[in-house]
Structures are given as C-alpha cells and as structure tokens.
Amino acid sequence: MDPTDPAAVLAGLIRCPSVTPRDGGALALLEALLAGQDFAVDRPVFSEAGTEPVENLFARLGEAGPHLVFAGHTDVVPPGDVADWSQDPFAAAIVGGEMIGRGAVDMKGGIAAFLAAVARHLRKHGAPRGRLSFLITGDEEGPAVNGTQKLLDWARARGERFDACLVGEPTNPDALGDMIKIGRRGSLSGEVRVAGVQGHVAYPHLADNPVRSAVQIAEALMATPLDGGTGVFQPSNLEITAIETGNASVNVIGARCSIFFNVRFNDLWTVDGLKAELAERVAAGAASAHLRPGREAAGYDLVWRERPSEAFSTGGGTGTKGAALTEALVAAITEKTGRRPQLSTSGGTSDARFIKDHCPVIEFGLVGKTMHMSNERVALSDLEGLTEIYEAFIARWFAANA
Template sequence: MHRHDPIRILQDLIRCPSVTPAEGGALAYLDGVLAEAGFTVDRPVFSEVGTPDVENLFATIGSGAPHFVFAGHTDVVPPGDEAHWLHGPFSGDIVDGMLYGRGAVDMKGGIAAFTAAALDFLAESGLKRGTISLLITGDEEGPSINGTVKLLDWAAKKGHRFDAAIVGEPTNPERLGDAIKIGRRGSLSGTITVQGRQGHVAYPHLAVNPIPQLMKLIRRLTAEALDHGNERFDASNLEFIGLDVDNKAWNVIPAEASARFNIRFNDEWNRDTLEAWLRSRLQEAAGNEIDFELELVPTGSASFLTHSDKLIGTLSDAVEASTGRRPALSTSGGTSDARFIKDYCPVVEFGLVGQTMHQIDERVSVADLQTLTAIYRGFLDQYFA
C-alpha cells in the first residue's frame, strides 16, 4: 500500500475540468498537496500574442545535484458529447477496477502516480542529497507555446540545472512494463499552395484549375519513401492531412488550392534536409507550368535519442522489479514535451497503457495505477541511493 494514495489523487485531478488551456483547479490542487509536503511551488503564467495565457507549475524540494525531474501536463482534450460517456468525463468513478475520466491515462494518471511516489519517498526515505522537482504544464494538448518550453527557460534562469527527467506520458502499448520511450522522431508540418486562375467551369480555357496541378505535386511527394528506418528509429513518413479550395460554388473553377501535410522523421533527416527534399521534388513536378508556394510551420521538433545509462538502466530495473518484465527501449509514436526537455537533460518517457487516451470513456486500471506508482518509487529509491 502507498502512504499517499494515487487513486485518490487521480480522482481529485479528474474532477478538475482542465480542458486546454483552462487550469480548471488541477494545478491549484497539486500546489496544495506539494506545498504541504514541503515543496517550494511556483505557478508562472506565460503569454504570447495570438495564443491563450497558460498557467504552469514548478515544484521543487532539496538542493544540489543530482536534480531529477518528473514532468507532465494536467491539461486534457475536450470530452466530446458527454452523453456518450458511460461514466462522466469528470467524475473519477471507479467501476470493476477501472477508474474513468478524461485524463485518466493522458496524463493525470501519470501525474498522480509520480506525485504519490515522490511523497512516499520523501516521507519514508527522506531526500538525503540532491533535488526532486515536478514540472507541470497546462499547454501540452494545445499549441505547446506557453507551457513546458517556456517553463524550462524560466527554471534555467532561476538557476536550476537538471540531471535527468521522466515524462509520465502513457507510453506502454499493451501492458504496463512493455516499453520505455528513449527518443522520438521529429515533426515538421507545412502547406503547399497552388495558384490558378478563377473562371467559369463552362469555359475552362479561360481559367487555370489549380486542383489537378496540386494533385500532381502530391503524387510526386508520395511516390517514394523518405527512408526505410534504421536500428534506432522507424521509417520517416509524410502524410497529407488536409485539402482546401475554399469554394462552395458548383460552377466556379477556384483561384487556388492548398494541401497541408505532416512529416514524422527519424535521425537521418533534419529540418533543412527535409526542406531541400521537398523543394527539389515539388520543383521537379511543377516545372514551368505550376505556380506553387511551400510554407513550413516555424514550430516543430527534431528527432532525439537519449543515451543515459543511469536513467535508462535505473528505470528499466524498477520496471522489471514491479512487473517481472524487462521493458523494450522504443522510439515509436508521436511527440511529447520530452522534445523540449531533451535540450536541458537526458529524458525518457514512461507511463500507463495508452489504449484509451483521447477516447470516450477514457479509463485506467486501478491495479496499473498502483503498479506505476511502485515503479516510480523504486526508481527514486535507486536513483538517490
């Protein structure tokens, strides 16, 4: 049994409707729990023109090295039509060993587990050396502009130097203990716009239809694989995720057409080499006949791979001790705030099974929540031994 109950903490967090960018009471709740245990808690709010203000939390206890960080986010995606939920999205109900609610898996469950583990560790073992911090944002499910990336910069300017971090994202595919994420592919998004000439569909010779031209460019970009992956990462992939001509009329050839895409890329690429690849193939397909523009989204992320034997080995040992399974070391999946943390210290991701994240009736096994807490506690015991 845990002295500090992760089940109760998770229920309390789920009952805070913290849909991005609303704080919803979740950070205030953690503030109270952590301050009572002796943490120094700050809740900086960050702003940027064109984006909502976001409140964040940084809690720390101890001093000096090693400085270990648990990281995560209390913001959640919208629940959708609440009438479709068997149990209310902000109820925290427990039925047949499953705890229901938005954020149960992604990722209030991880926060509840590492909060309980840290509090138990401090109460039972005491922090004889080093520092433990919790870095929590309210902006991970949103634009990720006023959250972790700014909170890390804020902490660094306060003099904090981190040695290792675990992000409590739901990274296990089937069973708790399946995998630790030790890296991620990068992400690059962009839009291709083709300029045509508007005209009447009955007089196509007086117009230039941009849609077939855009399709020609799309076919060129999807005609070949970016790569075939390597021993470290899955293959890179380019996916078109939106087409737009902004035309509701049936008798008008539109003036322009655009397509949005996202690339998830491994360590064989970076932003510059991908841009060069895109432009060369688009120009090859366009020749002198198609007037196009390529605009890349300025935000994105590079691929990364963590090499810390202490961090990875200690967490692997803790997982094996609690589950009996040695976790695989994985770089699959999407992105997380680890892409920002990697610039400050070695970082891995480990949390709950992610099968119901963002779904109706998102839920977590109570047994898994308790086991995850034991894993985090075992990690702290070894890391600060």
C-alpha cells in the same frame, strides 16, 4: 488527502475540470500536496499575444546534488459529448476496478502515481541525496506555447540545472511495462498553395486548373520514400492531410488549390535538411507536364507551419547520463512487472521535445488505450503498479548517481 494513495490523488485531480488552457484548480491541489512534503512551489503564469495565459507549476526539494525532474501536464482535452460517457467525465467514478474520467490516463494518472511514489520514498527513506523536482504545465494539450518550453527557460534563468527527466505520458500499448519512449520522431508541417487561372470547364484551354498541378505535386511529395529507417527509428513518413480548392461548383475551374501535409521523420533528417528536400520535390512536381502538357511550371507558394520539432533519442554509451536514466527505469520495470520494456521512438510528439535541450529525457506512464476517448479510464491495479515502478526508479536513480 493521503499523498501516498495514488487513487485518492488522481480522483482529486480528475475532479478539477482542467480542460486546456483552464487550470480548474488542479495546480492548487498539487501545490498543497507537495508543500506538505516540504517542496518549495512556484506557479508562474506565461502568456503572449494571441494566446490565453497559462498557469504552470515548478516544485523542488533539496539544495544540491544530482537533480531528477518529473515532467507532465494537468490540462486535458475536452470530454466531447457527455452523453457518450457512462459516468460524469469529471466525477472520478470507480466502476469494476477502474477509475473513469478525463485525464485518467493522459496524464493525471501519471502525475498522481509519481507524487505518491515520492511521498512513499520520503516516508521510508527521507529526502534523497540530491534534488527532486516537479515540472508541470497546463499547456500541453493546447498550442504548447505558454507551457513547458517557457517553464524550462524560467527555471534555467533561476539557476536550475537538471541531470535527468522522466515524463509521465502514457507509453504502454497493452500492459504496464511494455514500452519506454526513449525519443520521438520530428514533425514538420507545410502547405503548398498552387495558383491557377479560373475558367469554364468547357473551355479548359482558357483556364489553368490548379488541381492538375496539385496532383502532380502531391505525387512528387509521396512517390519516393524519404528513407528506410534507422536502428532506433522507423522510416520517415509524409502524409497528405488535405487538398482544398474552396470551389464547390462543378462547372468552374478554380483559381487556387492548397495541399496540406505533415512529415514524421527520424534522425537521418534535420528540419532544415527536410525542408530543402521537400522544396525540391515540390518544384519537380510543379514543373511536371504529364497532366499539363504544353504548360509552363505551375506557380505556387510553399509555406511552412510554425513550431516544427527535431527528431531526438536518449541513449549513449555506458556511463552517460542518458544510459543511466534508461537503465534505472528498465531495472525498476523489470523488478516490479517481470517484463523488459521495448525501447521505442514511436508515436507523436510530446513536451519531451523541449526538455531534450536541457537534459536526457525518457517517457513512461500508463497504458494508453483509452486516452482522449469517451470513458477514458485506468485500472486501479495499474495505477498502483505504476506507483511502485516509480518508487523503485527514484531509489535506483539516486543510488546510481550518488
């Protein structure tokens, strides 16, 4: 397989059925391609109680100097009903100039493009004056427990230090060059477990309907905006995702009710500060009497879900590592597409939330319109275009950090 051909590399990766947390041979393929370009490759496996072991890959070239790392994941979401696909989701069929397959966009295409860009750079210019690494996990689409975070800690324990990171997630909404992600909103999830007293609906004075309290609490959580946004981030947003009682009977007042919610928040908040704010709102809602006149405050438990993430952005003033990273990528995109990309913090979370604690990180990849969909696909012209952008970016970043 020619490592300079991103379509060939992507086809090979798609044909590895790496549905999370299975590897399906994807990392072995990457290891062979990278080892053939003189990268030293490690494939650590991480696990912990209650989770399946996950294979990861760290490949490095060079011994000293500025260190650029490319991060991504080979695991993919399940294809769903194969009957909804026009082609086998793991066949990498090409139809009408597009390659169809699970992971084509999210994000085996990004990995294939960066690997091809590196191979082209090495053939034209030789090894860069510095260090170049691949940090690839098989646990991004899953619980993200045995992947990037552990791999970063593993690398640090072995003396690895990174100066900048590019994550190859699909970032463009419509066309290649539209958008770079320079940060991500934070994410915090919780559950309010409201206590009631079970009873007959015809005798409500003998019961205490937890749904009434839940409605008040939900209103208290959502009624007042958390903020108006910042120059980099859109306003923080709380969504109630479910209200459940477990009670299917129409003539019984249930004994309990749970409210589930998630907040995507900007850099005006920390996780701890947001928890305090939401705890106050829940308490106020539980004490409200407009649906429960004459009642004491409702009993409840506020339970926070594991693994919240803080908001972050990569930037800084002229001369900082973050600014230099962004400037090199913007220049490469403008050179190859004629577009000046929007610098955005929109969307969900990614493994960049772990990488930010080790070095400046930004994200740029393919157009994301078909990610996680049936018939996920990438235009071969976009795959080649991304490879050219990455190649120009590699040259610019090492030149700026020489």
